[in-house]
Amino acid sequence: MIEYVTSADFLLMMAKIVGIFGGVMGALAYLTWLERKLMARVQMRPGPTRVGPFGLLQPIADGLKFLFKEDVIPTNANKFLFVLAPIVALIPALLSFSVIPFGPRLQVTDLSVGLLFIFAITSLGVYGIVLGGWASNSKYPLMGAMRSSAQMISYELSLTLSVVGVLMIANTLSLGELVTAQQGTWFGFIPRWNIFLQPVAFVIYVVSAIAETNRLPFDLAESEQELVAGWHTEYSSMKFAMFMLAEYANMVTVSALATILFLGGWTGPMFGPEWLQMVLPTVWFVGKISVFIFFYVLLRSTFPRFRYDQLMRFSWKVLLPLALANILITSLIVALS
Amino acid sequence: MIPLNWYLILGAVLFVIGVLGFFLKRNIIALLLSVEIMLNAVNLTFVAFSSQRGQISGQVFVFFVLVVAAAEAAVGLALVIAMYRNRETLNVDRSNLLKW
Amino acid sequence: MIEILFFFFAALAVGAAINVLVQKHVLYSALSLIVMLTAMSALFILLQADFLAVIQVIVYAGAIMVLFVFVIMLLNLPEDEDGADRLRWLKFLGIPLGLFLLFLAVVTLWNVERPEVVEAQISGTPELIGRSLFTDYLLPFEATSLLILIALMGAVVFAKKDL
Amino acid sequence: MLQSWAPILAFLILVSGFAVVSVIMSYVLGVKNPNPRKLAPYECGMQPTGTARERFSVKFYLVAMLFLLFDIEAVFLFPWAVVYRDLGLFGFFEMVLFIAAILAGYIYVWKKGALEWER
Numbered sequence: 001m002i003e004y005v006t007s008a009d010f011l012l013m014m015a016k017i018v019g020i021f022g023g024v025m026g027a028l029a030y031l032t033w034l035e036r037k038l039m040a041r042v043q044m045r046p047g048p049t050r051v052g053p054f055g056l057l058q059p060i061a062d063g064l065k066f067l068f069k070e071d072v073i074p075t076n077a078n079k080f081l082f083v084l085a086p087i088v089a090l091i092p093a094l095l096s097f098s099v100i101p102f103g104p105r106l107q108v109t110d111l112s113v114g115l116l117f118i119f120a121i122t123s124l125g126v127y128g129i130v131l132g133g134w135a136s137n138s139k140y141p142l143m144g145a146m147r148s149s150a151q152m153i154s155y156e157l158s159l160t161l162s163v164v165g166v167l168m169i170a171n172t173l174s175l176g177e178l179v180t181a182q183q184g185t186w187f188g189f190i191p192r193w194n195i196f197l198q199p200v201a202f203v204i205y206v207v208s209a210i211a212e213t214n215r216l217p218f219d220l221a222e223s224e225q226e227l228v229a230g231w232h233t234e235y236s237s238m239k240f241a242m243f244m245l246a247e248y249a250n251m252v253t254v255s256a257l258a259t260i261l262f263l264g265g266w267t268g269p270m271f272g273p274e275w276l277q278m279v280l281p282t283v284w285f286v287g288k289i290s291v292f293i294f295f296y297v298l299l300r301s302t303f304p305r306f307r308y309d310q311l312m313r314f315s316w317k318v319l320l321p322l323a324l325a326n327i328l329i330t331s332l333i334v335a336l337s
Numbered sequence: 338m339i340p341l342n343w344y345l346i347l348g349a350v351l352f353v354i355g356v357l358g359f360f361l362k363r364n365i366i367a368l369l370l371s372v373e374i375m376l377n378a379v380n381l382t383f384v385a386f387s388s389q390r391g392q393i394s395g396q397v398f399v400f401f402v403l404v405v406a407a408a409e410a411a412v413g414l415a416l417v418i419a420m421y422r423n424r425e426t427l428n429v430d431r432s433n434l435l436k437w
Numbered sequence: 438m439i440e441i442l443f444f445f446f447a448a449l450a451v452g453a454a455i456n457v458l459v460q461k462h463v464l465y466s467a468l469s470l471i472v473m474l475t476a477m478s479a480l481f482i483l484l485q486a487d488f489l490a491v492i493q494v495i496v497y498a499g500a501i502m503v504l505f506v507f508v509i510m511l512l513n514l515p516e517d518e519d520g521a522d523r524l525r526w527l528k529f530l531g532i533p534l535g536l537f538l539l540f541l542a543v544v545t546l547w548n549v550e551r552p553e554v555v556e557a558q559i560s561g562t563p564e565l566i567g568r569s570l571f572t573d574y575l576l577p578f579e580a581t582s583l584l585i586l587i588a589l590m591g592a593v594v595f596a597k598k599d600l
Numbered sequence: 601m602l603q604s605w606a607p608i609l610a611f612l613i614l615v616s617g618f619a620v621v622s623v624i625m626s627y628v629l630g631v632k633n634p635n636p637r638k639l640a641p642y643e644c645g646m647q648p649t650g651t652a653r654e655r656f657s658v659k660f661y662l663v664a665m666l667f668l669l670f671d672i673e674a675v676f677l678f679p680w681a682v683v684y685r686d687l688g689l690f691g692f693f694e695m696v697l698f699i700a701a702i703l704a705g706y707i708y709v710w711k712k713g714a715l716e717w718e719r
Contacts (some may be wrong), residue, residue: 013607021614071630075639087619091612094619098611109607112562116491116678117608123499127471130506134464138641146510150660153503153667160674167681173563234641238626242619309717312663316715320670320706324699327677334684335692339443342546344484347447349542354454357535361528366463366509370470373501374454377477380493384561388484391559393569396489400570400676403496404581407672408588410501411665414508415595418661421512427463439602482605492675500668507664511656567679571687571694578676579694582701585669589705592665593714596658 016108017098024097028248029059035297042301062241069237074136077234081135086235086242089128092121093246096253101176103266103281110176115167118175118257119160122212126152128246133231144230147308148214154315155211155218161323162204165330166194166261179265195262200326202262204319206292209254211315213247215296217303218311255292256285263288344385351378365420365427369413376406443483450476467505474498486561662714673702 033048033055040047048055073082099114101107111117126149133145167173170181184192195202211218232243259265268284270277306314351374358371380399387395421427453473457466474497481490559565570578676698684691709715 014610017607017611017614021611021618067626067629069626069630070633071627072634072639074641075636076641083623087616087623090619091615094615095608095612098608108611109604111487111604111608113487113491116488116495120491120494120499123495123503126499126503127468127506130503130510131468134510136641142510146507146656146660149503149507150663153500154663157667157670157674160671161677164674164677164681167678168684171682171685173678173682237630238622242622312717313715316666317710324703328696328699331684331692331695335689339440339483342549343443343447344480345546345549346543347450347480349546350451350539351454353535353539353542354451354458356538357531358458360535361531362458364463366505367457367466370457370463370466370505373470373497374457374473377474377497381477381480384481384484384486384489387561388486388559393559393561393565394573396486396561396566397569397574399486399489400492400566401574401577401581403492403675404584404672407496407501407668408584410504411588411592411668412595414504414661415592415665417508418512418658419595427512483602485602487605488679496671496675500671504661504664504668507660511658511660513656563679563682567683568686570676570679571683571691575694579697579701581676582673582698585672586701586705589666589669590708592669593662593709593712596661596665597712597714 013108016106020097020102020106020108021094023102024094024249024252028245028252029063031248031252031293032062032244033059034293035300038294038297039301042298066238066241071238072234072236074138074234076137078135078137081131082234083239085128085132085135086239086246087128088131089125089246090242090249092124092128093249093253095121097249099175100253100256101179101260101265102285106282107176110174113173114175115163115173115178115257115261118253122250122253123156125246125250128243129231132235132243136231136234138234140233141231144233148231151218151311151315152212152214154312155208155319158204158315158319158323159208159212161320161327162201162208163261164323164327165198165201168327168330168334169194169197175260175265178260179267182264183267191264191267193262193264198262198326198330200322201330202258204323204326205258205262208315208319209258210296210299211311213250213254215251216300217305219305251293251296252289255289255296258292259285259288341385341389345382348378348382348385351375351381363428363430365417365429366414368429369410369417372409373406376402439483443480446476446479446483449473450480464506464509467502467509470505471498471502474502481561485559488561488563488566659714659717666709666714669705670702673698 036058037047037055048058051057051061073079096118098108099111099117101110129152130145130149133141133143133148136142166178170178172178172181182192182194186192186196190196232240235243265288266281266285268280270280272280355371355373355375355378358374359368362368362371380402383395383399383402387393417427424431450473453469453476456469457473460466460469475494478490478493478498481487481493677695680687680691680695687694
């Protein structure tokens with residue numbers, strides 16, 4: 001026990017944990033800045049400019065403001081669940097970063113069931129929303145919570161099914177092995193990424209991922225014009241910030257998962273001196289995630305919202321049969337080859 | 338290491354709690370929750386034996402238990418909804434129309 | 438170390454299970470059961486059944502309990518459904534009898550020969566489970582599909598009419 | 601194998617600590633200036649009317665129930681996909697049979713109109 005705590009392995013593990021946690025929190029803070037800046041550019045506004053150069057200190061200012069704001073708990077809210085809900089939403093959202101490989105060595109732990117571990121804890125994220133809506137004891141949050149949770153579980157299904165095709169090719173559930181299986185190239189120039197083998201699954205995954213994270217054009221839960229802010233209408237101060245943090249963390253998680261499953265994770269061209277080779281995989285990985293984030297923000301600023309019945313119909317009548325057909329066709333091809 | 342007994346005793350304790358819940362609670366949803374506790378106690382025993390015997394069969398059986406639990410929850414809760422629609426209560430003592 | 442973890446999660450599971458019975462409102466019971474299910478999945482990890490541990494969370498906590506919570510929310514039950522009823526006295530009979538049953542079970546299990554659970558005797562990887570499931574247990578596997586089909590039809594028939 | 605889960609436990613403790621501390625911090629640091637209006641449920645500035653505890657459509661139950669049953673199917677697909685190369689064509693027909701049964705249920709549900717939201 002004592003030997004283990006003082007061993008080099010343990011210290012390395014703690015360093016990785018703290019490093020990844022700190023890096024992710026910083027990235028999430030600046031994600032809000034990036035999103036505001038991008039949205040503003042699309043709409044021909046300057047965006048945040050006042051706090052620091054280019055508004056770069058804005059996330060810090062926001063964070064401080066969240067801390068010092070009044071912590072409102074409505075009188076007829078259920079106090080215990082009201083406080084519990086943001087905690088329940090945030091913990092699974094951040095915990096999934098513990099298995100994501102940010103580089104060949106930069107992974108807290110490579111579970112043999114890493115992919116399912118992420119699915120398992122993201123499926124717990126529903127409770128944060130449901131409890132938040134229920135505990136508020138107010139009309140908009142309750143309706144937002146019901147809508148949002150029904151939407152999340154519907155799209156979670158097509159998300160899970162779209163991954164099966166990739167698993168049939170890779171034959172592993174470990175995220176580290178999924179990435180290393182995609183190293184190398186075909187014919188010397190096409191990277192061995194699963195997206196070229198599973199294009200349909202990729203499309204299903206990306207669409208479901210957007211819906212899963214409650215982003216436009218699927219943000220029925222917090223459609224401002226009808227439901228004010230959905231399940232977190234009654235939330236203020238740090239609790240609101242925690243819901244937002246969980247949402248952005250989920251966005252990064254699904255993008256990272258898309259990168260790992262379909263775009264080869266941290267694989268990419270390697271060149272330069274020793275130190276650059278150490279850094280490059282992480283650079284590729286973050287770069288690929290950024291593409292997804294950029295795409296999400298652009299979608300948000302250009303697309304109108306779905307109607308709720310359209311949303312549910314799309315999930316159950318289009319994505320689900322498509323995902324099943326993809327599985328059957330892929331399995332037939334793999335079996336015959 | 339942890340002896341097999343401890344897992345079996347834990348399973349027995351949970352099973353008894355489930356049984357008690359099933360007989361003492363009157364809300365039908367709480368009854369279904371108690372059944373889930375019992376199923377979980379059995380699952381733990383299956384996995385403990387599978388680990389100890391070095392055979393995977395116990396863990397495969399947990400899979401089938403999961404399916405049964407899911408089917409039970411889906412149909413059971415549909416019945417709960419139908420019952421609430423007709424009787425406006427979930428107390429199993431008050432749903433006594435079939436009693437002579 | 439493992440013993441500490443075992444006792445921690447065992448205590449969590451038992452405490453949550455008792456809490457399921459103690460709570461008046463059924464939503465709290467359901468939430469307590471979720472805690473118990475995650476504690477069970479931690480115990481599965483201690484037993485090296487990694488795959489089952491995650492499946493337990495995905496299916497139980499992430500799907501079955503969601504269904505329970507949905508039904509509780511959409512019925513919007515009054516606070517206490519247990520209420521006064523004519524079977525109240527059962528509690529005074531039931532708890533001692535339950536404890537007696539527990540006593541019998543624990544004594545019996547305590548006296549069985551104690552083979553140690555050897556570490557890494559078997560690890561429940563998806564490969565092992567899959568190989569066993571799709572060869573040795575093929576018939577039960579196909580039968581479960583029928584079970585799911587029937588459950589699907591039954592649930593739709595019962596709940597179809599609008600609430 | 602257990603060693604690979606130890607970091608998860610450490611990460612869980614770190615994350616839970618962060619979540620709990622940030623809730624407590626905002627409670628300690630935030631101003632407290634409540635009044636009845638502020639603590640009333642938000643209804644766009646109107647006087648709150650009626651109760652929020654209304655019943656929802658049974659469709660939400662149907663969605664959750666369908667999700668549960670299809671999720672079970674997905675759970676079977678994972679170990680199948682992992683060992684698929686060993687099973688070969690035999691595994692393919694196994695799964696066709698399994699999916700066919702599920703698909704029958706899916707078609708039944710569709711025809712029953714449980715997937716419609718308009719009605």
